[in-house]
């Protein structure tokens with residue numbers, strides 16, 4: 001019989017706290033794997049928010065009215081804010097933000113597959129708000145109950161803003177759905193392109209999700225990838241019916257027994273190609289992020305110099 005070590009006692013106490021629904025805070029003891037898993041997931045989430053500004057940023061100068069331009073600018077700015085909250089949350093795990101950004105820029109870190117698809121039409125701004133933010137809300141509402149306090153609290157605030165994003169997206173979709181035949185066709189074409197990539201946002205199916213078991217055990221995740229994907233489908237199909245548009249899945253059927261909308265097979269080869277860097281816009285997105293980082297060097301240098309000057313003033317005053 002193994003002799004209990006100090007660490008196994010700490011682990012048991014940690015797991016008992018999780019089982020009791022307590023929140024884990026930065027200064028609490030946590031297993032290395034918990035810290036590593038959270039750092040991976042939270043930093044990927046932060047990167048997704050930042051890269052996620054690019055597809056929509058592409059349409060700011062071409063929004064069809066001042067009102068649309070204002071709300072799109074505000075939405076893109078919100079995504080930057082979400083990235084910053086989550087980078088701050090990740091730093092509470094003892095990692096440096098510069099290291100995380102380096103991992104993104106040199107290709108070691110992932111970001112959400114969805115942002116490697118192009119935004120080809122104005123309707124994409126509506127469809128991203130409706131489907132992409134809609135999927136994010138389904139995922140993040142559950143993450144707001146994650147066991148790690150700083151992440152869960154960031155999610156509460158982010159979800160409030162994402163709800164607004166989803167509504168502005170769906171409103172764009174309703175206007176196009178009730179517009180001219182060309183506007184309705186533009187909406188349908190956009191939904192045809194974004195439906196399957198939106199379903200892939202929830203990650204691989206449960207039988208192929210290596211991180212899920214550990215994350216579920218420690219209540220970082222509270223639902224599996226497939227459970228969340230199904231919830232999103234069930235919520236979204238009636239919204240598509242209300243818009244009078246078709247979802248591009250010939251196998252989509254209401255299942256009387258389960259009460260779910262059953263979907264056809266997801267093309268996982270496309271998902272894995274995008275993750276490997278071979279999606280339609282991976283190169284463009286990374287090039288844009290690297291350029292933005294290089295262009296921002298002077299801002300970081302000025303902010304660091306300012307902080308050092310403030311510190312020197314404080315030190316002199318304290319001496």
Ligand code: BYC
Pocket residue numbers: 040041044045046048049052053079110111112113114132133136139200201202203204208209210211212215225275
């Ligand atoms: N894209 O074991 P699995 C937003 C990776 S931004 C890329 O199931 P896990 C918004 C996964 O990382 C929304 N990679 O992983 C912004 C893992 O690889 P590694 C972003 C993916 O962590 C602007 C491998 O596949 N949301 O809302 O248990 C405008 C195996 O997967 C993806 C978040 O980041 C993917 N879709 O579950 C509008 C939410 N899926 O790391 C909107 C937080 C999987 O082992 N993250 N991979 O090399 C999560 O909830 C979970 O991390 C995931 C994956 C459900 C994404």
